[in-house]
Amino acid sequence: MEFDLLVVGGGVNGAGVARDAAGRGLSVLLVEQNDLASATSSASTKLVHGGLRYLEYYEFRLVREALEERETLLAMAPHIIWPLRFVLPHAHATRPAWMVRLGLFLYDHIGGRRRLPGSRGLSLKGAPEGAALRPDYRKAFAYSDCWVDDARLVTLNALDARERGAVIETRTKLVSARRVGATWEARLQPADGPERQVRARAIVNAAGPWVSEVLGGALNVETGSGTRLIKGSHIVVPRLFEGEHAYMLQNPDRRIVFAIPYEGRFTLVGTTDVAWDAPPGPARISPEEVDYLRQSINRYFVPQTTAEDVVWSYAGVRPLFDDNADSASAVTRDYVLEVDAPEGQAPVLSVFGGKITTYRRLADQAMDRLAEFFPRARPSWTRGAVLPGGDLPDFDRAALARALCAEFPFLPDDLAARLARSYGTRTRRILADAKSLTDLGEDLSAGLHAAEVDYLVAEEWARTAEDILYRRSKLGLHLPPEAVGRLEAYLKQKAPPLPVRAMKA
Template sequence: MEFDLLVVGGGVNGAGVARDAVGRGLSVLLVEQDDLASATSSASTKLVHGGLRYLEYYEFRLVREALEERETLLAMAPHIIWPLRFVLPHANATRPAWLVRLGLFLYDHLGGRRRLPGSSGLGLTGAPEGAALLPQYRKAFVYSDCWVDDARLVTLNAVDAAERGAEIQTRTKLISARRIDGLWEARLRTTDGAERTVRARAIVNAAGPWVSEVLGGALSVKTGSATRLIKGSHIVVPRLFEGDHAYMLQNPDRRIVFAIPYEDRFTLVGTTDVAWDAAPGPARIDPAEVDYLCESVNRYFRKGVTAKDVAWSYSGVRPLFDDNADSASAVTRDYVLEVDAPQDEAPVLSVFGGKITTYRRLADHVLERLAPFFPKAGPSWTKGAVLPGGDLPDLDRKALAGALRTEHPFLPEDLAFRLARSYGSRARTILGEARDLAKLGEDFGAGLHAAEVDYLVAHEWARTAQDILFRRSKLGLHIGPDGVARLEAYLRAMETTGAEAAPSPAPSLKARGA
């Protein structure tokens, strides 16, 4: 089978490129060796942000682009992205107040802020934001960024790409590819050993930590660029503070750590920056990283934490472009696109670096770089194009949750809100015509019912309990061992009966302006 574009990698960049390309009229195949967002893209700090600290490294272009994208992405996916206020307690020993004010002034004005409120000073004495902090912190600054459900952002880009005509193949690895008669001939292998050969006019190598491995291995292409692999780890602890705001904590080493409300009962703390010298692959948090993050918390909060308080942790390997910076924290978070296209040969474009916030712009730039090879491709289109489920009036998730309860009075309030927050308007597809909870099927715990599982398998490529509990949702923090075991048994039974494992076009496509 022949495609215009073969995209290697099912993280945020690969899914974003596939969506953009198919929307321009190209035929697209995306392959991912594991599950969507199974590596770096689900191991982030869950922020759509400009990167306030990048200003210290004079990354003005990157910060401006990221700030511009915050509100673009908020409008595209208001169900999984929402505004978040950050409290930055002032610590004289780290950065002087004038420097923080200058940074926040630039942050407010570099990106054409429209919806999000600007920064301000805050006296912590007697303020709700100061109640959880140690008494020596009396002043703070407050600014705005956004929260994002990172793994769902990836999945929704893939869903949109599939509904527009792209083929998305998870658990499928690129084994090798060679240039033949102006095309790439690629050999693919699924996890069950089945092989398939396809041809493509171009390849986009968006393999994240594996980008150099794919380039020099499967594609046999030499490059002068390289990735610098940096491990970032996070811990999740019982809730440290009340309120919907988050904290940005400055440490003596000048690194910053975020403390963010997480899944109602928890606080997410991260991230670390540790050089990763091993081969790309699964990463685990080290005891030294746990201690570092706990010390960061204990430096600021009245409620101290230790390693024993960690309810969950996760780590990811970030594939940053190697700019020869002295420290892991100073390595650029900007992206570099490299095209290898010998005369009359099929091109490969490799993505080095990048961050979640700028994924849409990155995809747009990828298609710009490939435009000479696809002269009939359509124009840029993704800015303002809503992701599946994101068509919410006034970007209001709470209003949708209320409407779901009106339509389905049996829904508990917390379940209605979670469905609205995860699926937006597509929550109605999951609920269907149900008139009581029993009609949603088996309850695996924490409000996860069989109807939702069926939807995730049929429309979002979910195949394992891990896919569902820690990527399509974060319910793994709430469901006990018995519920996990029952979910695994349910998925095995679905596989045995041959339940659909890939999405089919949604009838709402035309309504979204496709």
């Protein structure tokens, strides 16, 4: 088969590029060697944010662009992205109050903030935000950013790309590719089928941590640019505080750690920044990282956390552009797009670095860089185009949940709310013409019914229990082990079994 564009990598950048290119009228094939968002893109702190701390490194352009994109993404996907208020307790030994105020003033004004409330000072004495904090923290600052279900963001971009004509193939590895004049000939190896060959007029290398490996290996292209691999780890503990706000905590080493409400009953804590010197691949949190994150929250919160309180952890390797910074925390979170296009030969565009918040802008700029090779492609279009399920009236997810309960009176309120925040208006495709919970099929536990599993397998490339429980949803935190076994047994009826990595670290 022949395509205009072969995209390598099913993380947020690859899925974003595939969506953008398909919407410009190009024929697109995306290949991902594992599941969508199975590496870095599901291992984030799950924020759409400008990056307040990046101001200290004078990354003003990156922060401005990210803040502008924050507003754009909030409007594109209000079912999986929503505003989140952050409380920043003032720690005298780290940054003086005037520095924090100046940073927040810039944060409020350089990105064209429209929908989110601005920052303000906050007295913690008697305030709900101070109830769980140690009494020596008396003052704080409050500001706004957004929460995102990172793995679903990737899936929805891939879904939109497919609906615009792209072909999305998970569990398919790029073995090699060679230039034959103005065309790439690529060899692909599916996990459950024979190797085959495709042709493409251009390649986008969005392989994340594997970007340099793909460039120098499968593509045999030399480059002077490279990635700096940084491991970021998170822990999940029982809920530390009441309320829907989050905390940004300053540590004595000047790093910051977030404490964020997670899945109702938990608090998500992260992240670390540790140099990763091993080859790209699955990562696990180290005992030292667990201790670092525990000490970070124990420094601030009255409830003290032990290692035994950690109910789940995850780690990911972030492929940052190597700018030769001295420390892992100082490495730029900006992205670099590099095009290799010898005269008369097919181009490859490689993506170095980047962050979830700027993925749409990155994809837009990537396609603009390739525009000379596709003169008939349509212009930029993604700003303002909602993702599947995101067409909520007034961006009101709660109103959608209420409407679902009215249309399907048998739905428990908590199930309606969960479906609305995962699938938005496409929830109705799962519920279809159901008249009772029984019509949704077997309840595999925690409100995960067979109808939802069937939808994820048929429409969202889910193949394993891990795909469903830790990427398409976060229900793995709520299901007992025997329920996971029932889900795995059910999935064997839907597709051939695939190797499954350990779901808990």
